[in-house]
Amino acid sequence: xxxxxQLLLALATVFLGRQLYSCNWPGxxxxxxxxxxxxxxxxxxxxxxxxxxxxxxSGVATPRSIASPDPAIAGFEQSxxxxxxxxxNLVDHVRAACTQTFVSPGDIATSPRLRLGDILVELRLxxxxxxxxxxxxxxxxxxxxxxxGLVSMIEELVDSSWLAKVRSNRTPWGSEDQPDDGFFVLxxxxxxxxxxxxxxxxxxxxxxxxIATLVWPAAAQSSTSGxxxxxxxxxxxxxxxxxxxxxxxWVGLKNPYSLAELVNGEVFTSPSNSFRVWxxxxxxxxxxxxFSGSETHDLIICEHFDNGSGxxxxxxxxxxxxxxxxxxxxxxxxxxxxxxxxxxxxxxTLICDRDDPWRLVRENLGNLRLRSGS
Numbered sequence: 180x181x182x183x184x185q186l187l188l189a190l191a192t193v194f195l196g197r198q199l200y201s202c203n204w205p206g207x208x209x210x211x212x213x214x215x216x217x218x219x220x221x222x223x224x225x226x227x228x229x230x231x232x233x234x235x236x237s238g239v240a241t242p243r244s245i246a247s248p249d250p251a252i253a254g255f256e257q258s259x260x261x262x263x264x265x266x267x268n269l270v271d272h273v274r275a276a277c278t279q280t281f282v283s284p285g286d287i288a289t290s291p292r293l294r295l296g297d298i299l300v301e302l303r304l305x306x307x308x309x310x311x312x313x314x315x316x317x318x319x320x321x322x323x324x325x326x327x328g329l330v331s332m333i334e335e336l337v338d339s340s341w342l343a344k345v346r347s348n349r350t351p352w353g354s355e356d357q358p359d360d361g362f363f364v365l366x367x368x369x370x371x372x373x374x375x376x377x378x379x380x381x382x383x384x385x386x387x388x389x390i391a392t393l394v395w396p397a398a399a400q401s402s403t404s405g406x407x408x409x410x411x412x413x414x415x416x417x418x419x420x421x422x423x424x425x426x427x428x429w430v431g432l433k434n435p436y437s438l439a440e441l442v443n444g445e446v447f448t449s450p451s452n453s454f455r456v457w458x459x460x461x462x463x464x465x466x467x468x469x470f471s472g473s474e475t476h477d478l479i480i481c482e483h484f485d486n487g488s489g490x491x492x493x494x495x496x497x498x499x500x501x502x503x504x505x506x507x508x509x510x511x512x513x514x515x516x517x518x519x520x521x522x523x524x525x526x527x528t529l530i531c532d533r534d535d536p537w538r539l540v541r542e543n544l545g546n547l548r549l550r551s552g553s
Contacts, residue, residue, distance in 0.1 A: 238424020
């Protein structure tokens with residue numbers, strides 16, 4: 180990881196560049212979106228029936244499963260997970276977009292009510308960014324809730340032609356948002372000093388990154404339900420995340436992994452499999468201005484579910500060298516009006532010092548997306 184003094188200039192440059200494509204979501208809150216669209220679509224089944232997928236770890240011996248009634252007993256301090264306190268919060272906007280209905284272009288009186296998945300599917304069929312932009316303008320004309328922020332998010336999530344450059348390992352993920360990289364960045368997220376210092380007493384003005392991307396599902400038989408396909412897609416992401424032996428092959432990283440392992444070979448699991456707690460130990464190879472070397476860090480991870488918030492993965496660093504390193508991944512299925520799955524939306528919030536959270540999130544989400552088949 181980078182030393183703080185050497186990050187100041189780089190982060191300033193990153194911040195200026197990131198403003199070209201990031202969005203402040205002007206003029207509307209998630210509550211305003213809900214009011215503009217009328218009644219929300221009925222809540223769908225929680226991913227995988229609110230059970231953490233039993234996807235195996237690879238590259239390590241079969242983990243020892245330890246029953247635990249509560250994440251705290253397994254060593255996870257939920258108070259150190261502070262991503263939900265960031266405002267404005269990208270998770271709120273994505274949740275609103277995934278649960279509301281929209282009117283299709285055409286005659287408003289006769290147009291059927293659609294969902295975000297319908298828009299994503301139709302946009303993916305367009306051949307060029309210009310065609311996608313025209314289609315979104317037609318949708319926006321009939322939908323007051325499609326404010327500039329939501330239009331920008333949908334457009335950036337679907338346009339991911341830039342990923343091919345990273346897949347071949349020719350281009351690093353970097354920190355700066357690109358218009359065709361399949362990432363959407365919500366700028367200017369902040370967290371109150373009181374909340375921050377209560378959880379991380381040594382923290383001092385950390386950076387906050389909020390980024391979303393899509394995982395397109397693999398082809399499925401016509402008999403496969405949307406909820407079943409959503410679970411399979413989530414399992415594919417978990418499979419990529421737990422393939423610890425493949426971390427050194429992740430592409431586009433500034434500080435590539437040389438090793439990733441499961442601490443003590445243990446996984447703490449609730450009797451109902453509603454949560455899992457495990458600790459990742461990883462070693463990164465650092466290439467810095469004044470030295471080269473490696474650093475090893477431990478990251479404790481809690482996979483669980485929360486009513487109305489989709490599937491959650493909370494994590495924080497156990498290393499005292501970080502005065503704050505706390506993140507959350509949230510997964511939302513984007514269904515069509517008929518109940519088919521269009522895509523799985525992954526949203527990450529990361530609060531940290533000593534390093535660039537925008538680059539770290541892009542590197543992690545990007546590799547999970549590439550390795551889960553998207």
